[in-house]
Amino acid sequence: MNSIKIKIINQLKDNYSFILYNDNKDASIIDPAESLPIIEYVNYNDLKIRDIFITHHHKDHTSGIEGIKKQFPEINIHSPSSHIKNTRFVLRNNDEIETQINSFKIISTPGHTLDHIIYLDNKNKILFCGDTLFRLGCGRIFEGTFDQMFSSLQKINNLDENLNIYCGHEYTINNLDFIENILNKKNLFTNVRQKVESDLKQNGKSIPFSLSDEKSYNLFLNQESNIGQLIKEELGLKNFDLFKYLREKKDNF
Numbered sequence: 001m002n003s004i005k006i007k008i009i010n011q012l013k014d015n016y017s018f019i020l021y022n023d024n025k026d027a028s029i030i031d032p033a034e035s036l037p038i039i040e041y042v043n044y045n046d047l048k049i050r051d052i053f054i055t056h057h058h059k060d061h062t063s064g065i066e067g068i069k070k071q072f073p074e075i076n077i078h079s080p081s082s083h084i085k086n087t088r089f090v091l092r093n094n095d096e097i098e099t100q101i102n103s104f105k106i107i108s109t110p111g112h113t114l115d116h117i118i119y120l121d122n123k124n125k126i127l128f129c130g131d132t133l134f135r136l137g138c139g140r141i142f143e144g145t146f147d148q149m150f151s152s153l154q155k156i157n158n159l160d161e162n163l164n165i166y167c168g169h170e171y172t173i174n175n176l177d178f179i180e181n182i183l184n185k186k187n188l189f190t191n192v193r194q195k196v197e198s199d200l201k202q203n204g205k206s207i208p209f210s211l212s213d214e215k216s217y218n219l220f221l222n223q224e225s226n227i228g229q230l231i232k233e234e235l236g237l238k239n240f241d242l243f244k245y246l247r248e249k250k251d252n253f
């Protein structure tokens with residue numbers, strides 16, 4: 001059986017890139033920020049890089065492309081925009097893409113940037129969501145509107161809750177501190193804090209995480225959870241307003 005393996009590579013201060021590979025050692029890369037650690041891992045493990053997939057145009061998700069392309073000139077770069085240098089294939093909402101390693105469905109999630117896309121692998125139950133969703137948080141709205149970001153998050157909220165999610169940054173503790181602080185309800189998050197702290201202790205990272213956990217605890221993603229209902233009632237807010245309230249507060253946290 002040709003199973004997929006995912007190597008998480010720490011990049012820059014708190015970024016994550018991913019190397020996906022199979023038993024035949026075909027590999028693809030998601031969001032390379034720094035080429036060197038990726039090339040080292042690829043060479044050490046004798047992998048053959050076929051493709052690079054990009055979630056959005058920000059430098060900390062794309063600046064590794066050039067160095068990798070130099071080493072492996074044959075690779076294909078897939079991205080949401082022809083403005084991203086070296087892009088060979090521009091991906092759009094609902095595109096489906098099959099490679100030796102991946103079987104991705106593309107979902108457009110504007111908000112953090114207008115070009116943002118995420119990569120859903122339904123067969124392996126994994127989602128690479130860049131800077132749209134973080135564990136217990138979501139991306140800052142740089143280019144889109146609150147409405148766009150809200151509906152992008154709703155697209156994720158409606159996916160199969162058995163998904164394992166790989167996001168673009170390690171922001172979880174900060175997100176947890178924020179939500180406890182802003183709602184002044186530490187006790188609601190005791191379980192998730194225990195889980196997060198144990199993940200960090202064991203693996204040095206809090207990813208991947210499950211969509212079903214996020215649906216319970218991430219109020220940017222799901223306002224219909226038990227916690228969401230409680231908070232909405234207390235603050236007198238509807239779903240979208242709770243999202244907007246939290247996102248605005250988080251920008252200044």
Ligand SMILES: [Fe+2]
Binds near residue numbers: 056
């Ligand atoms: Fe970003």
